[in-house]
Amino acid sequence: MPERARLFTQDDLSDGGVVELTANQAHYLRNVMRFQPGETVTLFNGRDGEWRGRVAALGKVRGQVEMEVRTRRQRDEPDLWLLFAPLKRGPMDILVQKAVELGASRLLPVLTERVNSTRINTARLTANAVEAAEQCERLTIPDISTAVSLGEVLSGWPAGRHLWICAETGASTPVGEAFGGGQIGGADAILVGPEGGFVNNELDVLNKLPFVTAVSLGPRILRAETAAMAALACYQAVLGDWRLPPRAELDQ
Ligand code: SAM
Numbered sequence: 001m002p003e004r005a006r007l008f009t010q011d012d013l014s015d016g017g018v019v020e021l022t023a024n025q026a027h028y029l030r031n032v033m034r035f036q037p038g039e040t041v042t043l044f045n046g047r048d049g050e051w052r053g054r055v056a057a058l059g060k061v062r063g064q065v066e067m068e069v070r071t072r073r074q075r076d077e078p079d080l081w082l083l084f085a086p087l088k089r090g091p092m093d094i095l096v097q098k099a100v101e102l103g104a105s106r107l108l109p110v111l112t113e114r115v116n117s118t119r120i121n122t123a124r125l126t127a128n129a130v131e132a133a134e135q136c137e138r139l140t141i142p143d144i145s146t147a148v149s150l151g152e153v154l155s156g157w158p159a160g161r162h163l164w165i166c167a168e169t170g171a172s173t174p175v176g177e178a179f180g181g182g183q184i185g186g187a188d189a190i191l192v193g194p195e196g197g198f199v200n201n202e203l204d205v206l207n208k209l210p211f212v213t214a215v216s217l218g219p220r221i222l223r224a225e226t227a228a229m230a231a232l233a234c235y236q237a238v239l240g241d242w243r244l245p246p247r248a249e250l251d252q
Contacts, residue, residue, distance in 0.1 A: 003052060005033050006042040006134050008141060013048035013067055018056070021063035030058050041065055046140040049074040074139055078240040079187045081106040081161075082232065085115045085194035086147060087224055095225040096125050100132035100142060102232035103241060108189075109147035114196035120147045150202060154209065161187040163212045164235070166227045170203055172216035175231065179215075179238035190235065192228045 005028070011019045021029065029035040037055050043065060044050040050072035053065035082104040084095060099107055107129065109120050126144045133141050157163070164178065182188065191206075198206075206212050217230050236242040 003040050003042040005029060005035070006044070006050075006137065008130050008134055009043050009045050011045060013043060013045050013051045013070070015067060015069075017067045019043055019053060019065045019067065021058075021065065023061040026058060026061055026063040029055065029063060030060065040068070042071065043067070044072075044139055047074060050137075050139060072139065077105060077138075077140060078103055078185070078236065080104055080232070080235060080240060081108055081189035082228060083108045083110045083153065083163075083189055083191040084224065084228055085110055085112045085192065086117050086120055087195060088116055091195075091223065091225045092125075093128055095228050096128045097132040098225070098229045099232060100129050100138065101136045102229060103138070103236055104142050104190075104232060105140070106143040106145065108145040108153070110153055110191065111147055111149045112194055112202055113199040114194045116195055118147065122146055154205070157209075157211060158187070161189055161211065163189045163191060163206075163209070164231065165191040165198075165203075165206050165212055165214050166193065166217055166231050167198065167203060167206075167214040168216065168221055169197075170207065170214060172214040175215040175217055175234045176238065178213050179235055182235075182239045184239050184243070186239070188235065188239065190228070190231045192224050192231065195224055 007025055009019050035055055035058060037058050040052050040054050042050060043053050049070050051067050051070050053067045056064045056066045080103060082099045086092060086109045087095060096107060111118055122144055129141055129144055162182065207214055217227055222230060
């Protein structure tokens with residue numbers, strides 16, 4: 001029976017270690033989940049695996065959890081960035097939540113010509129990502145980057161990382177065929193355009209780059225958040241960790 005709550009912490013997790021709850025976490029356990037001292041909770045920090053801990057003290061804005069046992073070991077996850085043009089608040093919340101569930105390791109807002117908004121609330125994106133990671137039982141939180149222009153991203157592109165751009169126009173390769181030619185376990189990135197799409201000049205520049213492959217997600221025009229989910233899902237199935245055995249076996 002899984003613990004009633006699973007929380008992300010910045011603290012180290014080790015046998016007998018004590019984790020200080022944040023004020024929000026203390027409030028959530030005490031007032032929302034009605035926890036009592038002595039109950040157990042699951043904690044993870046993105047480095048030390050997942051642990052079961054026992055609530056030693058729980059006040060209105062403070063609390064401590066004593067680590068008892070590691071329940072899952074930390075393991076490698078796909079090195080898969082999602083680059084996306086910022087969207088309106090609702091669709092962006094959906095995009096972030098689903099990208100976390102689908103295993104993106106980094107979320108990088110990219111300012112393209114037709115971007116909806118240049119103001120990104122990184123703190124809000126991070127809070128959404130933590131909540132999604134706690135719920136989907138991921139062992140990490142993706143890096144959330146501040147927004148940069150498409151030109152800046154491309155000029156500093158890291159060697160060895162492939163960029164798959166979702167392009168519903170032009171000479172794009174069907175996504176299954178494209179990913180079928182990819183490298184399992186490689187360093188990859190997926191780019192999804194804004195609500196209004198890429199401008200031709202952006203696609204021209206992108207398609208000339210040796211590390212770029214344009215992929216098609218079928219004959220219909222998907223919303224950007226749908227395209228991000230679809231591309232991430234296809235990637236995980238062909239090149240990522242959906243190819244692995246079920247988690248129970250992995251956690252042995
Ligand atoms: N150009 C679109 C139109 O005419 O309405 C608007 C862009 S679409 C809403 C947002 C983004 O999702 C696109 O820039 C692209 O990255 C991705 N996308 C949507 N449908 C796609 C498809 N069928 N194949 C590949 N990418 C797609």
